[in-house]
Amino acid sequence: MSDNGYFDSGIPEPPVPHGNSSDDAGTESNANEYGASYSGANARTPGGTGAPAASGSRYGTGSGPDNDNNDLQSTMQFSPLPPTGQFAGMHASDSTLSQFEDRSGAGAAKSHGHVGLIVTLVMLVVLIAAAVGGFFAAQSYFSDKAAPGVMFGSHSVAGQNAAQLTQTVTSAVSDSRVEVADNAEQDTKASLKDLGVTVNVKATVNNLLQAKSSAGALRINPFQRQQVKLVSSTDESAMSDYLTTTFVSEGARAKASTVSYDKTAKKFVVTVGKEGKAPKLDSVESAVAQIVDNPGTTTSAAITYASVSMPITEDTAQQAADTANQRITQSVKINNGGAKSFTIPSDVLATWITPTSNLDKGTLTLQYDQDAISAYLQSELPKQLNQDAVTQKDITNAQGTVLTVTTKGVNGIGIKDTDTTAQKVLSSLTNGSTDAIAAETSVEKFKTESHVADYSKANGDMWIEVDRAKQTVTVYKGSTKVKSFNVCTGKDSTQTDNGTFYINIKYQTQDMRGTDYVTPGVKWISYFNGGEGFHAAPWNTVGIATGDPVSHGSHGCVNMLTSDAQWIYQNAEVGTMVKVTGAQPTGPVR
Known part of the structure; x- marks a missing residue:
């Protein structure tokens, strides 16, 4: 509020009266906060001339000397209060007062206009910043969820993640029905599965998550909608079979030849169809298409029949x-x-x-x-x-x-x-x-x-010598002799090969086979050269005792007593060196 009692609203205040009130000859009456009405011969006009205001003037209606009855209808114009303080006594012609009037009038309005513009701009910047932040927050929130405006059937799925969408799609498929009726007042309420419809839930969910992805930044615009339908396929044969079974008697049915897997026979087999009466599928297929577009709903279909040949032949x-x-x-x-x-x-x-x-x-x-x-x-x-x-x-x-x-x-x-x-x-x-x-x-x-073997030092690495001339097997650790056994090696036609070999595989029991023999349940076998190895030969105790490979020799293996073969098996690891030396004897050596 200004000094003279008016609110500083940018609206110009009423004019300030000029002159000193002591010069007024008339008397002041009906004073109020807006001004005063004057009576008497010397009542001043708003201009301060002392002349009565003319009737109908801008400021009010003047009254003559006889109008001193304070009649409100002949009241003088409302005059502003005189200035006070440092501006008292100034006239309108004073330059200082004129400047003051300019500043307190239009100038004040301009000042307040500038402040309002700044406030508006600041608020606009704040709103833009909030909108940008909200946009990026929404983009992040919906990155792994269905976007706003994505519709599944008649329902929005915005904000649902993959697990929730899977439940939504599964429930919609379960709730979908086709009410089928014919002109004989037969009817049924069929599920999608009944009608041979297979729904790919995973692909449907993926389509819901990817919907509007091509819209870029506008993906989260809720006013831009995209309808997503079920991803499905229909087996017309299964649909026909269901409708035929439901509406057509067994004897009147036409059936397509079909193929199915027989678990007992472990192969696909043919069931031959036949000619007859079959329902037309077009209305039901149309109803299914409506459900695919609007899942979770119930539609209706009226079927008719036709006489048909075998829809799919046996061939x-x-x-x-x-x-x-x-x-x-x-x-x-x-x-x-x-x-x-x-x-x-x-x-x-x-x-x-x-x-x-x-x-x-x-x-x-x-x-x-x-x-x-x-x-x-x-x-x-x-x-x-x-x-x-x-x-x-x-x-x-x-x-x-x-x-x-x-x-x-x-x-x-x-x-x-x-x-x-x-x-x-x-x-x-x-x-x-x-x-x-x-x-x-x-x-x-x-x-x-790698292991560096040392066969020369005392108690070094184990190795085995097979001496064909003596028909013995001697076990060494480096240069230290450990044990010696009597054996019988291969006969003349299948002699045990001379050379340096290594035990490569062992069997506790094995059926041994050759071109002209089968010996089941041979024990304690340690192979060192292809099919040649140490093993128990309880059937050849004579050959082992006499050291006679000529008359009792093997097919190339080293025949040993059972306990001796077991010792080799248990003590000579895979990788043990075997040296076969000596000449084939011509008869028993013991």
Whole structure:
């Protein structure tokens, strides 16, 4: 509020009266906060001239000398209060007062206008900053959720994550129904599954999550909507079978020839169809299409009938069955790029193949379930093809030459990216290929450990000497003799080979076979040269006792008493050196 009692609102105040009140000849009456009405001969006009205001003037109605009855209708103009303080006594002509009036009038309004503009601009900047922050927060929030404006049927799914969308889609599929009726007042309420409709929930959820992704920054605009429908396929044969079973008596039905997998016979077999009466599918297919667009609802369909021939012939079905059987009997083998491989069982392959009919075209085609293939390989391949790294163990001489490998190194292999392998399997089944499939793997190179053998020092590394001339086996540790046994080596036609060898594999019991013999249950076998090795020979005690390989010799092995062969088996490790020396005797040596 200003000094003269008016609010500083930017509206010009009433004019300030000029002159000194002591000069007024008239008397002041009816004073109020807006001004005063004057009476008397010398009542001043607002201009301060002393002349009465003319009737109808801008400021009010003047009164003459006789108008002193204070009649409100003849009241003088409202005059402003006189100035006070430092401006008292100033006239309108004073430059200082004029400047004051300019500042307190239009100038004040301009000042307040500038302040209002600044406040507006600040508020605008704050709102823009809040909007930008909200935009990026919304982008982040909806990065793994359905965007605003995404509709599934008649419902918004904005903000739902993959798990919630899966539940939404599953519930909608469960709630979807088609009320089917015919002109004979037969009716049924069928589910999508009844009508041969298969819904791909995973693909539907993915479409909901990806909806509006092409809109860029406008993806989170709730006013831009996108409708997402079910991802599904319809087996017309299954739909026809359901409707026929429901509405047509057994004897009047027309059926397509079908193909199915017989678990007992382990192959796909044909069920031959027949001519007859069948429901028309167009109205039901139209109703299903409506549900696909608007899931979770109930629609209706009125069916009629037609006399039809066998929709799919026996020959067509047999061709499809033959192709399916060829697919499950082909070798779908997957390897890990190393020593391991895995052949997918035929009964598993059969679960991935679905013969799908097209009644309008009279065809049967094979469909392959890629999701089932991926799930199976993700579970099974690591169990079948993963392998741990095995450290290779070498025996070397002092010069570093590898004398023998006691344990062969194996790379570590891990299965990865089974979806890529699943795509290869799908391609193999589709094309009928029998080529081996290499799985996607990661490889860890095996390590190598070496042992430097010393056979010359006392109590050094173990080695065994087979002396054919003496028909003995002597065990040494370096230069130290440990033990000696009587033996019988190979006969003249299959002599035990001379040379330096190493024990490479051992069996506690094994059935031994050759071109002209089979000896089951041979015990304590330690092979050192192909099929030649130490083993128990309780059937050849005479040959061992006499040292006579000519009359009682083996097929190349070193025959030993059971306890002696057991000692070799238990004490001579894989990698133990075996030296066969000496000439073949011509008869018994003992």
